[in-house]
Amino acid sequence: MANNDDQFKKVISHAKEYGYVFQSSEIYDGLSAVYDYAQNGAELKKNIRDYWWKAMVQMHDNIVGIDAAIFMHPTTWKASGHVDAFNDPLIDNKDSKKRYRADVLIEDYCAKLEAKIDKEVAKAAKRFGEAFNKDEFVSTNGRVLGYQEKIDTILSRMAKSLENEDLADVKALIEELEIADPLSGSKNWTDVKQFNLMFGTKLGASADTAMDLYLRPETAQGIFVNFLNVQKTGRMKIPFGIAQTGKAFRNEIVARQFIFRMREFEQMEMQFFIKPGTQKEWFEYWKETRLKWHKSLGMGDDNYRFHDHEKLAHYADAATDIEFKFPFGFKELEGIHSRTDFDLKQHEEYSGKKLQYFDHEDNASYTPYVLETSIGLDRMFLAVFSNALVEEELDNNTTRTVLKLPAVLAPFKAAVFPLVKKDGLPEIAKKIVDDLKWDFNVFYDEKDAVGKRYRRQDANGTPFCITVDHDTLEDNSVTIRHRDTMEQKRVKIDDLRDIIKKEVDVKEWLMRM
C-alpha cells in the first residue's frame, strides 16, 4: 500500500490529469495557494454545493439562503473583530528564509509525541493480544502518561501566551523544545510577530477619495448585517437560519497542502438565530445534524471525529470541529460554533442600528444568539476526491484506477459508447445522450476500444457506462456497466433513466441522514 505522502501526490496529479484542479495561471508558473477548478472539478464542486444547499435550505422550512457581496463596508471588519484580532503568529527561519506559523510548529511537535503514544499502544496491543484494554493502558502506563503530560503542558502554555499576546514566550517555547525548521533543520529563528490575514484593496478612482476595503475573510458577516432585512422581509420566526455560499480570502502564512489551505477559497456557512439560553441544545443538534450529512455520503464513518475546542475564539461559548481523515491525517473540515450574541451586538454598537428580534410569545425584544455551521467547499472537495481515489487489484493480476465518488456528486452520471463507429451505432448512442441529458450530465465517447473507454470513465468517477452494440439494432437493449462492481447487465433503453436515477438522485442520498 502506498504511504500517505505518495497517496497525496497521486491525488494531486490525478486531479490535474483528469481535469479536476489546475494550478492558477500555470503558464506563468502558478500563483501560490491559488487554484482553478477545471471542467470536471467545476461540476464536482457544484454538486457538493448543491448537496449542502439542498440539505440546509431546501429541506428546512426555517432556513433561507442569501448571496451577499464580497465587498462590505469597512466598519464591518472593525465590528467583527477582524481588524484587531484576525491574526496568526508567524516566525521566520533566518537560515532557510522559510516562514512558518509559530503555533503550527508547536502543534506539529506535539503531534510527534502523540505518534509516540500511538506506537506504545500498538506495541502493547500486540503483546497483550485479545486481553488488551486500551483505556486502561493509556491511563496507567508510565511512558504514555509522561508523553501526555508533556503535550498538555506545552499546549496550555502556548494557549496562555497567545491569549496574553506574549509572543516572546511563544518563541521561548520553540527554543526550549529545540524545534528545528522541518526543511533545513536550522534552529535559527526570528522573533514571533502577529500577521493580519485580511487582504486589503481600494474602492474609488482617485487616491485622495479612495476608501480602504477588505476582501471578506469569511461569509458570515454578510449574513449578520442582513439579519433584520431577512427576518422582516421573510417574516422569519426564531429559531431560523440564513445560509450562504461564496468566496472568502485569507492571506494564509503557510499554504502548502494543495486545496486544503488556499488564499482564495469558498465557504458554505449557515447562521442559526436562536433564543438566548437555548444555545447548548442547538449546539448539540447541529453537531449531530452536520455529522449525519457527512456520513450520508458513505465515505466511511471512521473517517470523522469531533475535536472540541478548549481555547475559544473571542466570540464563542462553545466550538467544535468535524475533522476528516485526509491523506495527511485528521484535520478540520467543518467548524460548529456557538457565537452567542457577540456579532449582532457588535454591529448594533458600530452601526447605531437596533438588530433585535421581537418575540410575540414573550412580548419582549432581545438580541438573538447564533449557532454557526461553517464548512470549506474546497476542503470538502479534497475530502471527497482523496477518499474516492483507489487503486484496485483485479482478478487477472492487473490493477485499475477508480475514482469512487459518491454517485450523487459525480460530474458525469453516465457515459454512452457505440461499440464501433459505424453501422448506425453512433447515431443510437447520441440519441440516448440527447434523451438522458435532460436529467443528467452524460458523456459521449467513441474513441479507442471499449475496455479503454471503461477505464477512462472509472478514473473519472462516472458511475455508469452504457454501450450500444449490434444487438441494440434488433431489440433496443444496451449493456450497462457499474463503476464499482464492474457488473454488466443487459437492459432496455427505456429503462436507463430509472436505473441511473435510483443511484444518483439527491433524495436517495439525503434520506440516509
Ligand code: ATP
Ligand atoms: P484552520 O484552523 O484550518 O485555519 P479555521 O478554524 O481558521 O481553519 P474557520 O474560520 O472556522 O477556519 O472557517 C471555516 C471553514 O472554512 C474551515 O473549517 C475550513 O473548511 C474552511 N477554511 C478556512 N480557511 C481555509 C483556507 N485557507 N482554505 C480552504 N478552506 C479554508
